[in-house]
Amino acid sequence: MQDELSPDTKEQLNEATSTWEDWTPSPIGRPTPKQQLGGITNLSFLVTDGPGQWVVRLNSDVTDGGISRSNELAALASAHRAGISPPMVFSNQNFLVSKYCPGDMPTLMDLAEIGSLFADIHSLNVSVPPIDLLTHLEAYQFQVRDMQITPDRDVADCYSRVMAMPKPKITTRVLCHQDLTLSNMIKTNSGIVAIDWEYARQSDPAYDLAVFTYTHELTQKQFSDLLNSYARHEAELPQRVDYFQRVYAMIEIFWSLIRGGEINTGKLRALLDSA
Structure with a gap:
């Protein structure tokens, strides 16, 4: 090899x-x-x-x-x-x-276990610094500029619209994985585990759920199933997840630009237009 x-x-x-x-x-x-x-x-x-x-x-x-x-x-x-x-x-x-942890990548058929995994992560008592996600997004935008990458007009418009969205009140900060998609999970004989914690910070738990929801394009039924198994009842959690999906989508666009990957603003624009 x-x-x-x-x-x-x-x-x-x-x-x-x-x-x-x-x-x-x-x-x-x-x-x-x-x-x-x-x-x-x-x-x-x-x-x-x-x-x-x-x-x-x-x-x-x-x-x-x-x-x-x-x-x-x-x-x-x-x-x-x-x-x-x-x-x-x-x-x-x-x-x-x-x-090495043997197992397979879970699927959206495993939403009950996945919701419980999010709840377990958000219950961990770990002393790591908090992150302001809009400041984090802005830092990516500055990095794109400093690398002399010129995004097209559609990217610039999406960024302006995301930054202008009314910011929800954040009442809870917990340990968040911040990149917990199916590809960063392993389904083992004893349950689902999480890997690749390099983005871990204290943040709004809604952001973790937003990353997963946006990446895997959950239907309303699937999102409800995820929240039911998550079972942490917080005020306006679905609304905050909705907000953070747009923030995460913009972060992903800049992340891809920095790494020379392909971008598509269509999915984010559809979310912005539906607000």
């Missing part, structure tokens, strides 16, 4: 596995790569020493103000203690190693 990797990636992966004696618990020998796993922001690899398997995530060097490695480690530790995330065995600024 290593022959298919770029020289830089091969060097990073070799550097990661060279630390195997410092992993807790440590393998019986230096693990070797078995296969490349999925990943959009970061590259991840399944490695093995024979009886044991781990996931090595090589951290992206793309500047992203939403990522905090210290927040991620704090959230990971708490989530693992609660049984909703695999254990981390080693980390530094360049990579993170966690125990």
Whole structure:
């Protein structure tokens, strides 16, 4: 498999596995790569020493103000203690190693378990800084400008409309994953767990639900099922989810621009026009 990797990636992966004696618990020998796993922001690899398997995530060097490695480690530790995330065995600024968790990506047929997972995450007592999501969005817009990327007029119009929306009153801040979509969940024999906590912050819980709802285009029935299993009754939660879907959509557009990806404002514009 290593022959298919770029020289830089091969060097990073070799550097990661060279630390195997410092992993807790440590393998019986230096693990070797078995296969490349999925990943959009970061590259991840399944490695093995024979009886044991781990996931090595090589951290992206793309500047992203939403990522905090210290927040991620704090959230990971708490989530693992609660049984909703695999254990981390080693980390530094360049990579993170966690125990491999066998399972499959859940589907929208699993909304009852997914809602409970959100509730479990939002119940964790973790000391990480809060995030102001409009300030975060504005920072992405500045990064796009500083990279001399010129968005088209439609992007600029959507951004202006999102920033002008009436901001709901936020009465609750909890630990939020901030990127919890189906691709960051694993359905195991003992339940659904969450991975990739690098965006974790204290925020309005409605934002987490908005990320999931927007990404997977939940119907009203599916959204109701999600909230029923979430079972945290908060004032105007559906309205706040609706608001944060638009904020998240704009964040995703700038995120894609920064990484050179394709963008489509049609889905966000439809939401804005329906307000």
